Amino acid sequence: MTVPGQKTRNERELIAACQLGDHLAFEEIYALHSTAIHTLAFYVCGDRHVAEDLTQQVFTRAFTALRTFNSQARLRTWLTRIALNVCIDHQRKGRKREFLPFDDQAVKGNPLIAASDVSAERTEFAGALDKAIDKMSRKLREVIILKYINELSYSEIAEVIGCSIGTVSSRLNRGHRFLAAELKDFQEEAGSV
Amino acid sequence: MSLIHVKSKLSAYAAGEVGARARQKIAHHLSHCAACSTAYKVIQQGSQFARQISVRAPSDEVWHQIKHNILSSNSVGSAAVVRRRARRAYWPQLAGALALLLVVATAWWTIQRGLLRTPNTIGLDGFITIIERAMPNDVVRAAARSLKGFYVTPQERAFAIAGVTDVSDRLPLDGVSLTGTRMRTIETQEVVELTYSLHGQSFAVFVAPASVDFSFGERLITPAQLEDIACRSVQSETARTYWFGAGGFHCVLVSQLQDERQNAAIVRYFVKAHEELQ
Numbered sequence: 355m356t357v358p359g360q361k362t363r364n365e366r367e368l369i370a371a372c373q374l375g376d377h378l379a380f381e382e383i384y385a386l387h388s389t390a391i392h393t394l395a396f397y398v399c400g401d402r403h404v405a406e407d408l409t410q411q412v413f414t415r416a417f418t419a420l421r422t423f424n425s426q427a428r429l430r431t432w433l434t435r436i437a438l439n440v441c442i443d444h445q446r447k448g449r450k451r452e453f454l455p456f457d458d459q460a461v462k463g464n465p466l467i468a469a470s471d472v473s474a475e476r477t478e479f480a481g482a483l484d485k486a487i488d489k490m491s492r493k494l495r496e497v498i499i500l501k502y503i504n505e506l507s508y509s510e511i512a513e514v515i516g517c518s519i520g521t522v523s524s525r526l527n528r529g530h531r532f533l534a535a536e537l538k539d540f541q542e543e544a545g546s547v
Numbered sequence: 548m549s550l551i552h553v554k555s556k557l558s559a560y561a562a563g564e565v566g567a568r569a570r571q572k573i574a575h576h577l578s579h580c581a582a583c584s585t586a587y588k589v590i591q592q593g594s595q596f597a598r599q600i601s602v603r604a605p606s607d608e609v610w611h612q613i614k615h616n617i618l619s620s621n622s623v624g625s626a627a628v629v630r631r632r633a634r635r636a637y638w639p640q641l642a643g644a645l646a647l648l649l650v651v652a653t654a655w656w657t658i659q660r661g662l663l664r665t666p667n668t669i670g671l672d673g674f675i676t677i678i679e680r681a682m683p684n685d686v687v688r689a690a691a692r693s694l695k696g697f698y699v700t701p702q703e704r705a706f707a708i709a710g711v712t713d714v715s716d717r718l719p720l721d722g723v724s725l726t727g728t729r730m731r732t733i734e735t736q737e738v739v740e741l742t743y744s745l746h747g748q749s750f751a752v753f754v755a756p757a758s759v760d761f762s763f764g765e766r767l768i769t770p771a772q773l774e775d776i777a778c779r780s781v782q783s784e785t786a787r788t789y790w791f792g793a794g795g796f797h798c799v800l801v802s803q804l805q806d807e808r809q810n811a812a813i814v815r816y817f818v819k820a821h822e823e824l825q
Contacts, residue, residue, distance in 0.1 A: 377617070384610060392605040402603070403747050409605050414616045480601055487600065501562070502597045508564045526558040530593025537596050 365429050372420050380420075384413055387430060391437045393503045397487060397495060398441040408444060412437045431510045434500065438514060479540050486536035494529040497522055553583050557590045615680060667733050669755060671781075671788075671799060672764030678751065678801050679785045697729040697740060705730060708739040709754040710796065711820045719812050722746055733759055745809070750802035752817060757795055763788075774811040776818065789814055794821030 371379035391412055396405035415436055423432060487495055500511045508526075512519045553576050559565050560573045577584050674693045705728035726749070727742035738755040755761065763781050771780035771789065778791035787802045787810050798817050802810050 377614070380617070381610070381614075384613065388609070389602050389604045392609070393601075393603045396603050397600075405603070406605050406609050410609050410612050410616070413613045417613075417617045480599070483596060483599060484601070486596075498597050499600070502600055503602060508559060508562070520555075523559045523564075524555060526562075527555065527590065530558055530561075530590045530597065532593070533596040534589045534593040540596075541592065 369420065369423060369429065372417070380417055383429065387433050388413065390430065390504045391433055394434065394437050394499050395441055397499045397503075398438075399444060400488065404444070408437070408440050411440050415440070428510065430504060431506060431514060434504050434506060435514045482537055482540060486533055489536065490529065490532055494525055494532060497525040498529045501526060553580075554586055557583070557587050558594070561587070561590055561594055612680070667736065667758060668760040668762050669731070669738055669753065670762045670764070671753070671801070672762070672766060675763070675766070675781070675783050675786055675788055675801055678749070678803065679783060681749070694729065694731070694740060696731045698731070700728055700730040700739070702728050705739045705741060708737045709741060709752070709817070709820075710794070711817070718743065718816050720745055720809055745804060748803040750800060750804055750813065752813065753799040754793070754796055754817065755798070757797055761790065761797070761799055773807065773814055776811060776814050778814060791818065793818045796821055
């Protein structure tokens with residue numbers, strides 16, 4: 355997606371360039387953040403096609419809304435807020451979250467997993483992890499994804515979902531305990547990263 | 548620091564989200580409290596699992612669609628650039644010349660594209676183009692953008708207009724679901740548009756009385772045979788578009804489905820529904 359040999363600009367430069375209509379700058383922003391946004395949409399809505407549709411909406415909205423972007427906030431946080439609003443709008447239209455079972459492509463695309471590790475055991479673990487995420491309540495799933503996929507801090511998560519940092523901490527506590535209980539048969543996997 | 552207070556902060560402690568003083572206190576407590584130490588190990592395990600949640604990158608098509616969306620709307624930056632440049636120009640003379648050019652160009656383009664149509668005409672050229680480019684789940688929104696004068700209507704009303712109340716409201720295709728119902732009134736004539744989804748792909752059916760025309764811009768229209776059904780095929784790059792009669796009505800199917808049997812089933816359904824109405 356990025357032009358080979360082109361120096362990566364910092365976030366402020368990219369935003370300033372976008373506000374002047376630089377589409378290449380927006381493409382860089384998309385390249386930097388689309389996977390996190392798409393993954394969030396996927397885990398909120400449970401459907402790959404819907405996630406792609408919602409990702410498209412998020413970035414189309416973001417391009418227009420950049421004129422009012424407050425450069426003191428991190429772009430990731432701002433985009434995540436848009437993404438959550440888009441997902442909520444989608445669910446308000448009565449589209450229930452459907453769980454799609456794990457697929458190999460997700461393992462192969464995971465930068466945390468080396469290609470040589472894409473074994474049957476890995477696939478089984480990844481499938482069990484996906485199921486555990488799906489079993490979680492929406493509130494716990496949300497904070498877990500915002501923390502580990504969108505890489506937001508506790509205060510940023512609190513800002514995005516509109517609650518206190520204490521609430522975020524409490525939900526992450528419960529989320530961690532939930533995963534540990536659901537995946538206790540895979541304790542070796544916990545130690546392998 | 549109380550036991551409950553420590554336990555409530557264990558995730559934040561594991562993530563480095565507590566201040567230096569609290570971190571010291573918690574570390575000290577964990578070194579002396581077996582229960583909290585065990586609880587902390589559970590939190591760490593959960594955190595390690597969470598770090599392995601699979602990321603999912605969107606397909607390239609998502610970017611292509613975003614690019615299409617932003618290029619087809621006025622972008623923030625380019626609007627600002629145009630305004631700055633316009634201020635520097637000799638605005639009154641330039642504005643006059645541009646206005647005249649615009650009128651001439653529009654008239655030429657309109658005539659060339661055959662857009663001087665009677666009031667009783669539904670233009671589908673733009674709709675077909677958008678369907679060809681739309682993501683499968685974006686068809687309803689694409690329809691809203693492209694169909695002038697159409698508005699959302701309740702399902703029952705849409706089916707009544709489409710003449711499908713006396714037969715099952717389910718098309719004879721497994722997994723099909725209705726995703727949009729819109730209509731437009733032209734003088735006293737009602738035209739309906741039904742959008743469906745089938746396994747992630749979409750199709751739309753327009754039903755109109757014979758007195759309302761459909762126009763397709765410059766697209767070639769050729770006689771076609773869809774299984775045993777005689778109809779007309781409308782030229783399109785990736786969509787399958789069929790124009791067919793149904794009693795005193797005519798219909799247009801714009802479909803992302805590539806399976807001829809499925810498209811034939813849809814056409815047959817609407818033809819049969821109208822035959823039974825007569």
